[in-house]
Amino acid sequence: MTTFLIRRIAFMFVTVLGAVTVTFVLATMVPSDPARAALGPDATESQVAQYRSERGLDQPLPVQYLRYVGAVARGDFGRSIVSRTPVIDDLARFIPATIELLIPSLLLSIVFGVGLGVAAAFYRGTWVDQVSRFLSLVGLSMPIFWLGLVLQLVFFRALGWFPASGRLSSALSPPPHETGLYTIDALLAGRWDLFWSAGHHLVLPAVALSTLTLGIVARMTRSSLLDVLSSNYVRTARSKGLQERSVLWKHALRNALIPIVTVIGLRLGQMFSGAVLTETVFAWPGVGRYAFTALRQLDFPVVIAFTVWATFVYAFVNLLVDLSYSWIDPRVRLE
Amino acid sequence: MTAASRAGIRRAWRRGLGRLSPLGWVSLVVVVAAGVVALFPSAFAPRDPLAIDVLNRLKPPSAAASFGTDELGRDLLSRVIHGVRLSLGASLGIVLLTAFVGIPIGIVAGYLGRAVDTVLMRLADMFIAFPSLIMAMAIVTVMGPGLRNAMIALALVWWPQYARLARGTVLQLRELPYVEAASALGAGSLRIMVGHLLPNAFTPIAVKMSLDVSVAILATASFSFLGLGAAPPSPELGSLVTQGRNYFLQAWWYTTLPGAAILLLSLAFNSLADDLRDLLDPTLRY
Numbered sequence: 001m002t003t004f005l006i007r008r009i010a011f012m013f014v015t016v017l018g019a020v021t022v023t024f025v026l027a028t029m030v031p032s033d034p035a036r037a038a039l040g041p042d043a044t045e046s047q048v049a050q051y052r053s054e055r056g057l058d059q060p061l062p063v064q065y066l067r068y069v070g071a072v073a074r075g076d077f078g079r080s081i082v083s084r085t086p087v088i089d090d091l092a093r094f095i096p097a098t099i100e101l102l103i104p105s106l107l108l109s110i111v112f113g114v115g116l117g118v119a120a121a122f123y124r125g126t127w128v129d130q131v132s133r134f135l136s137l138v139g140l141s142m143p144i145f146w147l148g149l150v151l152q153l154v155f156f157r158a159l160g161w162f163p164a165s166g167r168l169s170s171a172l173s174p175p176p177h178e179t180g181l182y183t184i185d186a187l188l189a190g191r192w193d194l195f196w197s198a199g200h201h202l203v204l205p206a207v208a209l210s211t212l213t214l215g216i217v218a219r220m221t222r223s224s225l226l227d228v229l230s231s232n233y234v235r236t237a238r239s240k241g242l243q244e245r246s247v248l249w250k251h252a253l254r255n256a257l258i259p260i261v262t263v264i265g266l267r268l269g270q271m272f273s274g275a276v277l278t279e280t281v282f283a284w285p286g287v288g289r290y291a292f293t294a295l296r297q298l299d300f301p302v303v304i305a306f307t308v309w310a311t312f313v314y315a316f317v318n319l320l321v322d323l324s325y326s327w328i329d330p331r332v333r334l335e
Numbered sequence: 336m337t338a339a340s341r342a343g344i345r346r347a348w349r350r351g352l353g354r355l356s357p358l359g360w361v362s363l364v365v366v367v368a369a370g371v372v373a374l375f376p377s378a379f380a381p382r383d384p385l386a387i388d389v390l391n392r393l394k395p396p397s398a399a400a401s402f403g404t405d406e407l408g409r410d411l412l413s414r415v416i417h418g419v420r421l422s423l424g425a426s427l428g429i430v431l432l433t434a435f436v437g438i439p440i441g442i443v444a445g446y447l448g449r450a451v452d453t454v455l456m457r458l459a460d461m462f463i464a465f466p467s468l469i470m471a472m473a474i475v476t477v478m479g480p481g482l483r484n485a486m487i488a489l490a491l492v493w494w495p496q497y498a499r500l501a502r503g504t505v506l507q508l509r510e511l512p513y514v515e516a517a518s519a520l521g522a523g524s525l526r527i528m529v530g531h532l533l534p535n536a537f538t539p540i541a542v543k544m545s546l547d548v549s550v551a552i553l554a555t556a557s558f559s560f561l562g563l564g565a566a567p568p569s570p571e572l573g574s575l576v577t578q579g580r581n582y583f584l585q586a587w588w589y590t591t592l593p594g595a596a597i598l599l600l601s602l603a604f605n606s607l608a609d610d611l612r613d614l615l616d617p618t619l620r621y
Contacts, residue, residue, distance in 0.1 A: 015464040022470065026477045064479065134358060141601035143553055145560045146576050146594030153587055194505055242499065273468030291469075295476045303473055310466045318464075 001333075008322065012315040019311040020072055020304065028299040047170050077305040082297050087305045091287060095309070096180025097167060100198075104206040106271070108211035110264065114253075116214075117221025117260075122248055130233060132218060136178035138333035139215025144274055148208040148281035155204060165283035169197045182204055205282040209274050213267045220263045224256040231255075242282055257328050269314045340534055359610035365603035373420040380413035383569050393586045403588040405578065411589065414570035415596050421571040422600065425482050425564075430544050432490040437497025437617040438540060442528050444498065445505030453584035456502065457494035468493040468554065475563045482555070482571065488553055493547075500543055504536040540613050545608035549601040556597045574595045 039051055041046035053056045059067070071078065077087040113136075120132035157166035168174060169183055175185035175194050183202070228234060229252055237247045272288065279289035287306060294302035325332040355363065372379050381400075382415050388408030396403040402411035444455040474488035475481075508514060509532070517527050556573030558564035565571030567578050580588030 009463075013458075018461040019465055019470075022465075023473060026473055027548070029477050030550075057421050130358075137602060137606050138598075141549055141553070141598055141605045143555060143556050143560075143573070143576075143594055143597045143601070145573075146590070146597060149576070149580060149583055149590050149594070153583065153591070157584055161575075269466035272466045272469065273472070273557075276472070277560070277579055280561065292472070295472060298476065307466075307469060307473065311464065314353075314466050315464055332545070 004070060008319050012312070014313050015292060015315050016308055017069070019307050020069060021065075023304040023307050024068060024185060027304065028061060030298055030300070042272060045102045055159040058310040072304075074307065077308075078301040080294065080302050081299045082294065082302075087301050090290065090302065091305055093180075093289045094285060094287040095292070097284060098279070098288055099165075100181040100183065101202065101205055101209065101278065101284060101286060102271060104202055105208075105210035106213065106268075108210040109217055109267075112210075113217025114221050114260065116218040118217070118248065118253065120222040121225035122244075129222075132222070136218035136222075139213075139218070142209060142211040142215075144208050145277040145281050147211060148278055150204065151208055152202045152281075163201050164204070166254070167198060167201050167285065168194070169201075172197055184225065186205075205278050205284055208281070209271065209278045212274065213264070213271060216263055216267060219259060220260050221256065224250055224259045228252045228256045238312060254328065258325055258332075261321055261324055261328065265318045268317050270312070272310045340537075343414040345540075353615060355610050356606075357564060358606050362603040362605075362607040362610075365599060366607055369419055369423060369600055369603070372416055373423045376417045376420045380410075380416040380459045382410040382413045384409060384413040384417040385568060392589060393582060393589070395586070396588050396592075401588065402579055405586075405589055406582055411575075411592060413592050414575060415572065418572040418575055419596065419600065420568065421482065421565060422552055422555055422573070422597070425486055425555045425571070426548055427550040428545050429486045429489050429493075429555065432486060433493045433547070434497050434540065435543055436490055437494035438501045438533070438536075439496065441498035441501025441503075441534055442505050442536065445502035446509060446524065446528050446532060451538070452502070455498065459498050462492060463499070464493040465492065468557075471554075472558070472561070472563060474545045475558065480563045482559070482565045482569075485555065489551065497540065497543070500539055504539055505532050508532055508535055541616055542608070542612045545611050546605070548608065549604040552597065552601040552604065572600075 008206075039047055043051075049058075049089070057064065075088065077091075079085060080087050080090060083090065116132045116136060120129045120136075123129055152164045155162045163169070172194055175180060175189045175191055178185045178188050182198035183195055186192075186198055225248075229248075234247060234252055237251050242251075275286060275288035277288075278290045279286045280285065280292065283289075287309070289301060291306035294306070353599045356407060386409060388404070389406050390409040392399075392406055393406045394400060400410050400412065402415060405411055405414070420493075440455055440459075444452040471485075471488040474491060475485050478484040478488065512518045512530055517531050521531070554569070555564055556576070559566075559571045559573030560577050562577065567574060575593035576590050576597075579586065579591075579593065581588045
C-alpha cells in the first residue's frame with residue numbers, strides 16, 4: 001500500500017513535469033517574441049532588451065527551462081502577458097466557477113448513466129435495453145457545443161424557462177466569497193434568492209456538459225453488470241430466494257462498480273475540454289473559457305498554469321479512483 | 336494477410352450482415368450515404384456552396400432551399416453536403432494518422448520488450464495522463480489554426496491509445512508457436528513484426544479505429560467551433576455551427592441543421608462500430 005502510494009505520487013509529479021515540459025516547448029516554438037508581446041509595439045529596443053534580461057529570456061533555453069520548472073514548483077506561474085496580473089490569482093478567481101459546473105454535471109451523468117445502465121442490464125434484450133442503448137449512443141455522439149446552443153434555443157428563446165448565459169441574474173450581486181461556488185456561498189449567507197438564481201443558471205450548461213459522460217457510464221454499467229450477473233454467487237443469491245431487486249442493487253452492482261468508477265475517473269480529462277466548450281457557449285466565467293481566451297492570445301503563462309492544474313487534478317482524481325478499488329472490493333490489494 | 340485471418344473475415348462477413356441490429360442497418364445506410372455524398376459532393380449539392388445571393392439572406396427552410404440560407408444567402412444544404420466531405424475526410428485522416436503513429440510504436444515495444452518497452456510505454460502513460468484535448472488545443476494554437484494542423488495535433492495526443500492496444504495484443508501473440516516458428520526459420524525482427532504480428536493484431540485495432548471515427552468527428556467539429564480547425568468560409572460542419580451562432584436567435588436553422596448533421600454522422604459511426612465490435616470480437620469491451 002505504502003509503496004503503491006509512493007510510486008503513484010511520484011508518477012503523478014513526473015506527469016505534471018511532462019505537462020510543464022510539453023507546454024514550455026510549445027511556448028518556445030511560438031513565432032512571436034514574448035518580451036515584445038508583453039511590452040507592446042511602442043516599446044523601444046532597449047526596453048525590450050531590459051525586459052529580456054530581467055526575466056532571464058536572454059538565457060539559453062535549458063537554463064530558462066530549469067528556472068521555469070523551479071518557479072512552478074514554488075507555485076509561481078508568473079504573470080499573464082495580457083492582463084499583467086499574477087496567473088495564480090486569476091486561476092483562483094476562475095476555478096470555482098468551473099468546479100461549480102463540473103460537480104452537478106458529473107452527478108447528472110453518474111445518476112442517469114448508472115440508472116440507464118442498470119435498467120438495460122436488468123431488462124436485457126427487451127425494448128428497455130434497446131432504448132437505453134440508443135440513448136447512451138446519442139450521449140456518446142453528442143457535439144456538446146451544439147447541444148448547448150439548441151438548449152438555449154429551446155429553453156431560453158422559445159420557452160423562457162432557463163437563462164442562457166452567466167452565473168447569476170444581472171440584477172443580483174454575488175454572495176460574499178467563501179468557497180467561490182455561488183450556490184454554496186448563497187446557502188452559507190442564507191440567501192435563497194441567490195441560491196435559486198445560481199442553481200437556475202447552472203441547469204442548461206450542466207446538462208450539456210453531462211451528455212458524453214452519461215453515455216459512457218451507461219454503457220460501462222450495462223456491460224460490467226451483465227458480466228457480474230452471470231457469475232456463480234449471483235446464481236446462489238437468486239437460488240436462496242432473494243428478491244431480484246436486492247440481488248441487483250446489493251450483490252451485483254457493488255461488484256460491477258470498479259470498471260464504472262474507473263471510466264468516470266478517466267472521463268474527467270475529457271470533461272475539462274468539455275468545460276472549455278460549454279463555458280464558451282454559455283458565457284460561463286470559468287477557468288476553461290479563461291484559459292482558452294489566453295490560448296488564442298498566446299498568453300502562455302496562463303496556458304501552462306491551466307494545463308498543469310488540469311493535469312494535476314486529473315492525475316489526483318485517478319489516484320483516488322485507484323485507491324477506491326480496495327474500498328469497493330476488499331479483495332483488491334494495491335501493490 | 337494469413338489464410339486463417341482471411342477465413343475469419345469471410346466468416347465474420349457471412350454472419351455479420353445477418354446479425355446487424357436494426358439500428359446497425361440504419362447506421363450502415365447513413366454511413367454509406369455519407370460516404371457517397373462525401374466522395375461526390377457536387378453531384379448532390381443543389382447549388383455552389385460558396386455562391387452568394389444577398390437578396391435571399393437568412394431565409395428559413397423552404398422548397399427552394401430545404402435547409403434555408405445563411406447570412407450571405409448561400410444555400411445551407413449545399414454547404415452541409417460539402418461540410419460532410421470535409422468533416423468525414425478529416426476524421427478518417429485523424430484515425431488513420433493516429434493508428435499509423437501508434438501501432439508501430441506499440442508493436443516495437445511489445446516485440447522487443449526490455450528497455451525499449453519501458454521507455455516507450457512510460458512515455459505513452461504520460462501522454463495518457465494528460466487531458467488530451469486541452470494539450471491538442473495548445474499544440475494547434477502554436478502550429479497555427481487549420482484543419483490539417485488540428486489533425487496532426489490530435490494524432491500527437493492520441494497515439495498512445497493505439498500503442499498500448501497494439502503492444503498488449505503483441506505481448507499475447509509473441510508467445511504463440513507460429514512466431515517462434517518464423518523466428519526459427521530465420522525471419523528477422525522486422526519481418527516478424529510487419530509480416531506476422533501486424534496482420535494478426537489487427538482485429539482489436541480495427542474495432543478501436545471504427546469506434547474512434549465518431550470521436551474524431553466530434554473533436555474536429557469542436558476544434559472548428561472554437562476557431563482552431565477549419566476557418567470560415569469553409570463549410571466544415573463545426574465551423575458552420577460557429578458561423579450560425581452569430582445569428583442563432585433569429586435563424587434557428589443555421590446552427591441547428593449543421594449540428595444535427597454532426598450528431599447524425601457521429602451516431603451512425605458509433606452504432607455501426609458498436610455492432611462491428613460485437614461481431615468481430617465479443618470479448619472486447621470499451
